[in-house]
Amino acid sequence: MSSSPRSPTLITARLSPPGQMSRISDDQERILEYNFGHLTKTPDGITLEIIAAESGLSVEETAKWFQHRYALWRQKEGLPPNSGRVTD
Numbered sequence: 001m002s003s004s005p006r007s008p009t010l011i012t013a014r015l016s017p018p019g020q021m022s023r024i025s026d027d028q029e030r031i032l033e034y035n036f037g038h039l040t041k042t043p044d045g046i047t048l049e050i051i052a053a054e055s056g057l058s059v060e061e062t063a064k065w066f067q068h069r070y071a072l073w074r075q076k077e078g079l080p081p082n083s084g085r086v087t088d
Contacts, residue, residue, distance in 0.1 A: 024057070024065070031055040032065055041070050 024032070035043070035051050043051060043066060052062040071081035 023061070028055045028057060032062070032069070036066065036069050036073075041073060042066070 031054050032051065035054075039051075040047060048059050048062050048066070052059045055062065057065070075081045
């Protein structure tokens with residue numbers, strides 16, 4: 001039995017702006033945006049659970065939204081989208 005070398009599979013993720021995410025309602029997006037702008041851009045686990053409960057989304061969906069929104073914010077600020085945190 002000979003095994004042929006496999007070529008690596010390239011996996012890419014395409015992120016769409018938060019307003020284009022079809023599973024999030026306007027009310028959910030408003031809650032998420034408010035928390036992003038007024039509370040934290042990088043919520044911890046407990047904060048994510050609270051925001052998820054407020055918005056009616058799962059913790060995973062909420063975390064993914066914040067990761068995506070944070071990357072967009074960093075790009076808008078002229079920073080790399082996914083390198084370390086911004087500190088003052």
